[in-house]
Amino acid sequence: MAGKTVTNGAARCGLNGAALDRPQQDKTGMGRVDLIGAGPGDPELLTLRALRLLQQADVVVHDRLVSAEVMACVPAHVRRIPVGKAAGFHPVPQEQINALLVELARSGLTVARLKGGDPTIFGRGGEEFEAVTHAGIPCDYIPGITAAQGAAASARFPLTHRGLATGLRHVTGHRARDAALDLDWASLADPQTTLAVYMGAANVAEIARELIRHGMPSDLPALAVSQASTPQEKRLLATLQDIAAALARKPLPTPVLFIIGHVAAMADDCDLPHESYRPEWRLVAHG
Numbered sequence: 001m002a003g004k005t006v007t008n009g010a011a012r013c014g015l016n017g018a019a020l021d022r023p024q025q026d027k028t029g030m031g032r033v034d035l036i037g038a039g040p041g042d043p044e045l046l047t048l049r050a051l052r053l054l055q056q057a058d059v060v061v062h063d064r065l066v067s068a069e070v071m072a073c074v075p076a077h078v079r080r081i082p083v084g085k086a087a088g089f090h091p092v093p094q095e096q097i098n099a100l101l102v103e104l105a106r107s108g109l110t111v112a113r114l115k116g117g118d119p120t121i122f123g124r125g126g127e128e129f130e131a132v133t134h135a136g137i138p139c140d141y142i143p144g145i146t147a148a149q150g151a152a153a154s155a156r157f158p159l160t161h162r163g164l165a166t167g168l169r170h171v172t173g174h175r176a177r178d179a180a181l182d183l184d185w186a187s188l189a190d191p192q193t194t195l196a197v198y199m200g201a202a203n204v205a206e207i208a209r210e211l212i213r214h215g216m217p218s219d220l221p222a223l224a225v226s227q228a229s230t231p232q233e234k235r236l237l238a239t240l241q242d243i244a245a246a247l248a249r250k251p252l253p254t255p256v257l258f259i260i261g262h263v264a265a266m267a268d269d270c271d272l273p274h275e276s277y278r279p280e281w282r283l284v285a286h287g
């Protein structure tokens, strides 16, 4: 692509200018849509820009994963439209959500489309962006803290770490309409790359089995984090080989994310299944 200089709206306004930078209706009376990351649950993990846009919106269209604490940041007079999805149960089909966003913006409203975590990571944010921009409606992404970052921060461990993890991959452990998982297992089975597995709770046994079959060490630490960054957060640390059985014995409430890799051994305060935990991991992790 030819070089092009772009001035970003967020860069334009410093914190002081932020309150003045209200999204404007254009001259045709068209509204706009912002695809806003709500983060994993803790409202303090919202960006300043997300918070400002929530406070300036006419209507908030929100997912099920957006926490009550984040929704409490939306002023009482702002209309709320829940379009929540749960695994295998989609009360509002994606096409209807796209159409709703277009319709609301066409009627002149400033729409905050609030999605759990980051809107560009496993949130179908790209489809909503396409639908809205193809309708000629202004639209921006507002990044959010993704669940893996929230989980790592609250358990106080790094996602990469010298000597333990030279990279990080975010993968889905679920396919649409429960189709078979067709991940590139050989490329995922790298013990030097931290693997953050989203939507993997129902398939964790298969995920662990395939990773081990493709060369991942069976005793690699695997951490399940439920409701990361909320007061209800729970963690379970096991080996890759044992994580599915440990979860079957002690199921965790959704949403659940898996962090697989050496860095997971550095997580704080895990509920450790005795037969899986190896204290030497912690020594390795901290050098």
Ligand SMILES: C[S@@+](CC[C@H](N)C(=O)[O-])C[C@H]1O[C@@H](n2cnc3c(N)ncnc32)[C@H](O)[C@@H]1O
Residues within 6 Å of the ligand: 040, 041, 065, 115, 116, 117, 118, 119, 120, 121, 122, 123, 145, 146, 147, 148, 150, 151, 197, 198, 199, 200, 225, 226, 227, 228, 229, 255, 256, 257, 258
């Ligand atoms: C449809 S994906 C959305 C991911 C989101 N866009 C993000 O960036 O975090 C939903 C999955 O994200 C993970 N997830 C989202 N919020 C979470 C949280 N607070 N704690 C643990 N996992 C979470 C779970 O794996 C859940 O099944």
